[in-house]
Amino acid sequence: MKKNNALSLFDDMFETFFPSVREDMKSDVKENENEYEIDIELPGFKKEEVNVSIDDGYLTVKAEHKAEDKNEGNHKYIRQERSYRALERSYYVGDVNEDAIKAKLESGVLTLSIPKKEIVKPQETHIAIE
Numbered sequence: 001m002k003k004n005n006a007l008s009l010f011d012d013m014f015e016t017f018f019p020s021v022r023e024d025m026k027s028d029v030k031e032n033e034n035e036y037e038i039d040i041e042l043p044g045f046k047k048e049e050v051n052v053s054i055d056d057g058y059l060t061v062k063a064e065h066k067a068e069d070k071n072e073g074n075h076k077y078i079r080q081e082r083s084y085r086a087l088e089r090s091y092y093v094g095d096v097n098e099d100a101i102k103a104k105l106e107s108g109v110l111t112l113s114i115p116k117k118e119i120v121k122p123q124e125t126h127i128a129i130e
């Protein structure tokens with residue numbers, strides 16, 4: 001039995017044109033000799049809604065968006081899907097220079113520059129033979 005109301009029609013059209021997509025943090029991880037660089041897609045998030053932390057070699061990115069009630073004027077929402085979003089992802093980066101990590105959120109992409117710790121090679125000591 002088919003529902004015959006505007007909401008049902010809207011639901012059917014919405015599902016046809018925008019099928020469900022798994023929302024997660026898509027990222028690119030690059031490495032060079034001195035650092036790791038991670039680019040993470042966070043469309044629609046403001047920098048105040050993003051938290052980056054590091055603990056025991058794991059870098060964790062959390063993003064949480066709480067929308068305000070926007071029923072204003074002479075309209076009401078038929079469907080509101082953007083009211084709350086929360087994402088979280090961790091990356092193992094190992095022993096890095098935690099104090100020098102830099103983060104920038106621009107155009108919906110969070111870029112993290114994570115400097116590696118310098119590996120100090122033991123100095124060779126020459127021992128004189130008697």
